[in-house]
Amino acid sequence: MTTFSLFRSMLRIRRIEEAIAERYGAQEMRCPVHLSIGQEAVAVGVCAALQPQDGVFGGHRAHAHYLAKGGDLTAMLAEIYGLENGCCRGVGGSMHIIDLAAGFLGAVPIVGATIPLAVGAAWAAKLRNEDKVIVVFFGDGTFEEGVVHESINFAVLHRLPVLFVCENNLYACYTRLSERQPDRPIHAIAAAHGCRIFTAEGDDVEAVHAASRMAVADLRAGGAPVFLECSTYRWREHCGPNQDDHLGYRPSGELAKWESTCPVSRLASTLSSSPEGARLVAAAEAEIAGEIASAFAAALASPVPQPADLPGYLYA
Amino acid sequence: MTTFSLFRSMLRIRRIEEAIAERYGAQEMRCPVHLSIGQEAVAVGVCAALQPQDGVFGGHRAHAHYLAKGGDLTAMLAEIYGLENGCCRGVGGSMHIIDLAAGFLGAVPIVGATIPLAVGAAWAAKLRNEDKVIVVFFGDGTFEEGVVHESINFAVLHRLPVLFVCENNLYACYTRLSERQPDRPIHAIAAAHGCRIFTAEGDDVEAVHAASRMAVADLRAGGAPVFLECSTYRWREHCGPNQDDHLGYRPSGELAKWESTCPVSRLASTLSSSPEGARLVAAAEAEIAGEIASAFAAALASPVPQPADLPGYLYA
Amino acid sequence: MPEIERRITQAEAIREALAQAMEEDERVIVIGEGVPDPKGIFGTTTGLQQRFGKARVFDSPLSENGITGICVGAAISGMRPVMVHQRIDFALLAMDQIVNNAAKWHYMFAGQVKVPLVIRVIIGRGWGPGPQHAQSLQALFAHIPGLKVVMPTSGYDAKGMLLAAIRDDNPVIFIEHRWLQDIADHVPEAPYIVPLDQALICRPGQHVTLAAFSYMTVEARLAAEALAEHGIEVEVVDARSVRPLDMSTIVESVRRTGTLIVADTAWKTGGIAGEVIAGVAETAFSALKRPPLRICLPDIPAPTSPHLTRGYYPDALYLARAIAAHLGRSIPDAELADRLFRTTPHDVPQREFRGPF
Amino acid sequence: MPEIERRITQAEAIREALAQAMEEDERVIVIGEGVPDPKGIFGTTTGLQQRFGKARVFDSPLSENGITGICVGAAISGMRPVMVHQRIDFALLAMDQIVNNAAKWHYMFAGQVKVPLVIRVIIGRGWGPGPQHAQSLQALFAHIPGLKVVMPTSGYDAKGMLLAAIRDDNPVIFIEHRWLQDIADHVPEAPYIVPLDQALICRPGQHVTLAAFSYMTVEARLAAEALAEHGIEVEVVDARSVRPLDMSTIVESVRRTGTLIVADTAWKTGGIAGEVIAGVAETAFSALKRPPLRICLPDIPAPTSPHLTRGYYPDALYLARAIAAHLGRSIPDAELADRLFRTTPHDVPQREFRGPF
Numbered sequence A, B: 001m002t003t004f005s006l007f008r009s010m011l012r013i014r015r016i017e018e019a020i021a022e023r024y025g026a027q028e029m030r031c032p033v034h035l036s037i038g039q040e041a042v043a044v045g046v047c048a049a050l051q052p053q054d055g056v057f058g059g060h061r062a063h064a065h066y067l068a069k070g071g072d073l074t075a076m077l078a079e080i081y082g083l084e085n086g087c088c089r090g091v092g093g094s095m096h097i098i099d100l101a102a103g104f105l106g107a108v109p110i111v112g113a114t115i116p117l118a119v120g121a122a123w124a125a126k127l128r129n130e131d132k133v134i135v136v137f138f139g140d141g142t143f144e145e146g147v148v149h150e151s152i153n154f155a156v157l158h159r160l161p162v163l164f165v166c167e168n169n170l171y172a173c174y175t176r177l178s179e180r181q182p183d184r185p186i187h188a189i190a191a192a193h194g195c196r197i198f199t200a201e202g203d204d205v206e207a208v209h210a211a212s213r214m215a216v217a218d219l220r221a222g223g224a225p226v227f228l229e230c231s232t233y234r235w236r237e238h239c240g241p242n243q244d245d246h247l248g249y250r251p252s253g254e255l256a257k258w259e260s261t262c263p264v265s266r267l268a269s270t271l272s273s274s275p276e277g278a279r280l281v282a283a284a285e286a287e288i289a290g291e292i293a294s295a296f297a298a299a300l301a302s303p304v305p306q307p308a309d310l311p312g313y314l315y316a
Numbered sequence C, D: 001m002p003e004i005e006r007r008i009t010q011a012e013a014i015r016e017a018l019a020q021a022m023e024e025d026e027r028v029i030v031i032g033e034g035v036p037d038p039k040g041i042f043g044t045t046t047g048l049q050q051r052f053g054k055a056r057v058f059d060s061p062l063s064e065n066g067i068t069g070i071c072v073g074a075a076i077s078g079m080r081p082v083m084v085h086q087r088i089d090f091a092l093l094a095m096d097q098i099v100n101n102a103a104k105w106h107y108m109f110a111g112q113v114k115v116p117l118v119i120r121v122i123i124g125r126g127w128g129p130g131p132q133h134a135q136s137l138q139a140l141f142a143h144i145p146g147l148k149v150v151m152p153t154s155g156y157d158a159k160g161m162l163l164a165a166i167r168d169d170n171p172v173i174f175i176e177h178r179w180l181q182d183i184a185d186h187v188p189e190a191p192y193i194v195p196l197d198q199a200l201i202c203r204p205g206q207h208v209t210l211a212a213f214s215y216m217t218v219e220a221r222l223a224a225e226a227l228a229e230h231g232i233e234v235e236v237v238d239a240r241s242v243r244p245l246d247m248s249t250i251v252e253s254v255r256r257t258g259t260l261i262v263a264d265t266a267w268k269t270g271g272i273a274g275e276v277i278a279g280v281a282e283t284a285f286s287a288l289k290r291p292p293l294r295i296c297l298p299d300i301p302a303p304t305s306p307h308l309t310r311g312y313y314p315d316a317l318y319l320a321r322a323i324a325a326h327l328g329r330s331i332p333d334a335e336l337a338d339r340l341f342r343t344t345p346h347d348v349p350q351r352e353f354r355g356p357f
């Protein structure tokens, strides 16, 4: 995976989420949305290390993971709009997305809920002798759920091909890490459980990618489960399209500091230092803008889903 | 606490549980019992480091903890017999015991269930500025429950005066540790959570006691929560009065090895090496036998409890 | 009586009750994910930490079972914790501590230890919360001996019942509905108590008893007003409590009206609406002049899309139609529809609602 | 037909079903705390690991929520896990994964993913299990759309329904009763299926419909036999499934008998007995000639002492008395008591039972 394609994938996710934020005010996406703006490098760096047959699970903040794994953009947007062509036909909305063809195995908003599922999927892969790595993304807050420890214990016990990716953005909703956890590294607990550990600055996509490649290679070779902790930062409000620095729950200057190390624009500047690079960046912006415009148009052209179909989804 | 009194407390618990085992076959103790025979040194070593105002919680295997903390013997026996003078008036049986006067704050059989309660009691003590340490005993298997990690995280975060005592007897029911957990120390996970760690050979009551004294002193001085892991071994079946080595779930010779380091008889021999010590040991045996006989008699003299009283226990 | 003019929202009423409880009893502490944050649990806890300090108002790690157990531990040690889940769905993680410990600790030890614990849980919806964030799980708690379970509707009751719950020596599951939080009501400032075990006849009527739970009471009253214009007098009973159910108020009402309809915010099968019907059928069978009827959610999880939630939640119009049909009364549907047509979008509590949750 | 002579216990029937399911489908795996241990979950899993290997039969860490989620993850990845809790009380730790994920995964994703998962849970008692180890929590699962919930009584049904549950593509909560495990029944060796949604009329009768769940069916049949001698013909319906409830079999029976009594192993308030009554009252009100009646546990947790459990669990004698009284029939009590007097101690399933659980 070239630096440029890592960059392009991040840029695409950034622009898609910005577009969602911009259109959210129109009151047509009638469900909660949790944006990853600022955190794209983790999703992209990890997923770029995966093969199509590998599986990914996410949580409430999963757009970036879905897109980075190759999830269908139009289906995601249609889902957020609650339309029939949505990836869950409108049953789920932003917090429930899935694209089985792309190996995005599902995201749901109960925090921690998909972590044992990822371990179970990895267990199935091992029992069936499939060459498959399973990744699950979750936040620093989610690590406080007991089920995470239960899941890690089982994964290490059975040496399953699972990569736990903790996106430590310092907050759970509006609550800072220090109000929820003592001052010690999250990954040290995973290490004590017997995971192999990697850490990366989550605003450096190449660092995340390098760590992920090693991790995934380890897992394919039958190594112990890997826990990757990435420092990162959410720029917008916990849930919804807006800025929220005025609420005062972040120390002043913190957001600005993280914005200054924006994974997307830093890489854009680097790439743009050559004229060829600058051209590529500009072209990417243009292509992505076009793709987004058509995806929104296609999504909005979807028929509306029918309540009468709901009972049919309940049982297989 | 002198070596002799540590010994005497262990001997007393051993003889009480042997008496329970012996009488269990009469079919009059009609509830599950989980004996601590072989594990007495942990209960005794820890509780001997406590003050009366300190609190202790246990789990399904709690006779030793209750007795070591000074719980009323007759009330416990009456409870196992399901009689009105039982410590729960027969509502609880062996798996639910309590003696508030002695600071034994309760034991219940859902594994892990009392661990957050202990943290909550320690939290209350801290909020109320009480000079109180809270101890909770649990097994190696219990450590697999997610709630344990949630509890430790909160305790460390708020720096609560709680001592977590893990009695690692290598088994949960008939399942060996290696079938349930990867090969890494349990206490290392607690350390990563930020607990202060002590370990002790659980068949050496003086070692347990020494560690506990340091731990409790730390906690009284406002130190971080402590996690004490003791290696130990259950001699009888998981639940019930019998030997069960014939079932073949333990490697052969393992039980014999642990029996050979019996915390009670090792100390008995040491003490008996002087004539004065031998006299004391013999006297203790005699006194304890007498106490047990009268306690059983007193317990069995209890009236039977009345079902009509039950609804009154439901709500305060 | 200038008091009578004082109208505040239910969220404010809850916040006031919390503040007054903390003022009158220093053992009261408040904890939950987001309690001291800028959003303050939909405004119900805003400002409490500033006022009562960090030693009594706590944020919480994301550890529902652990924190519940920790609160049980604090409660049996003399504190009076009030904890809160922003969604009842999260309480599923804590069922072990709620059912195995909180509900039974007093009983298991034959009454030696009290568990004065309040667990606030919020049901209902912003928009599009979907299958995992919009459940109405009162039936799961209603089945458990040892718990008290209440579902106030009015702001007045929310304050009075929360104060009663906090003063109660038992674990109380206090169920709030998201759509009630912004409704204003007359709420006296001075502390007062509303009992935890009494239903309220909030509109008398002789033709049919409509027992409603929580937000359904709001829709029930609207339906009743509309039907009154057509000569159907609906007695609306705000059940208010779920465990214990105040069956005697409901049964007496049914003895007067001969007809029982129950409206609940939850799925029909296995819900508390069925419990109300079973209780009446067992104890006042001869009072029933016709079959009882449940009006509940269909037996499927809540979907997210507004196109799919349309029709999922029974509203006043649905109730009015169903009641008229059940009584065999034909009312020109256009008139009902006209009267009860909801001009606010069906998926938001107030027109001003702008998301995101 | 030598088959007809083959009688095995319910525990053996369950073990046989597991073995046959594993044989016919290699995706079937079995996991649970103690599954491969010498006690083998009351004998229901003994020998399976020896036969099918460590790659398909697993012990489990004590991590109920985690393991449930792991099994959901395996199920959506093409395996067909069967997991087991030795007591339903432990499943409370897993309510999050059961209710939020297992029950909804197929629905949330609009039918794209199946969850073929069986969760075996054991209710009932040895002796003295007490408040935390003897709950009958079927009502908690019965309320949840997306789950199937069954409670077979006979060994025949246990095998056939377990095979059906394992072949089913949905999450099934399979509830076994400790007191049924040692009862022998005619159980054919070859694999067969008993549907997951059909009640069974196991004794016809024209005077009263007695719908019973799980072990209560055993007591119900004894009561029915005794009452028959006094001219009361009880139709005993073994409900067998809880979700979906086979209401049409029950309703048809009530249409014949005019009287409905429901016997459940659980607490009365908020239990499934109420659901049965509500369903019948709603849909076949006019068939009811007298009030329906529930016979359930009192609304308090199980105590431990045998002195306290006496009278806690309604038995055949209790049922017979209650039925006769409900029908207004006076039967000399001594005769009933004589016929139904239990010579085995009331707190053990069989005379040979020696503890400890």
Ligand SMILES: Cc1ncc(C[n+]2csc(CCOP(=O)(O)OP(=O)(O)O)c2C)c(N)n1
Binding pocket: A060, A061, A109, A110, A111, A138, A139, A140, A141, A142, A143, A169, A171, A172, A173, A238, C033, C062, C064, C090, C093
């Ligand atoms: C079990 C559960 N508890 C609480 C919530 C409410 N909630 C949604 S997101 C969130 C914070 C998650 O924090 P983190 O894991 O750090 O992820 P981030 O939002 O920072 O990406 C919380 C508490 C939930 N969805 N599920």
Ligand SMILES: Cc1ncc(C[n+]2csc(CCOP(=O)(O)OP(=O)(O)O)c2C)c(N)n1
Binding pocket: B060, B061, B109, B110, B111, B138, B139, B140, B141, B142, B143, B169, B171, B172, B173, B234, B238, D033, D062, D064, D090, D093
């Ligand atoms: C939540 C829960 N799951 C399972 C059980 C059944 N159970 C009782 S004791 C026990 C083993 C506990 O092992 P450990 O913690 O090591 O304690 P030990 O018995 O060895 O003292 C189990 C699984 C239970 N009581 N509670």
Ligand SMILES: [Mg+2]
Binding pocket: A139, A140, A141, A167, A168, A169, A170, A171, A172, A173
């Ligand atoms: Mg975070």
Ligand SMILES: [Mg+2]
Binding pocket: B139, B140, B141, B167, B168, B169, B170, B171, B172, B173
């Ligand atoms: Mg152990």
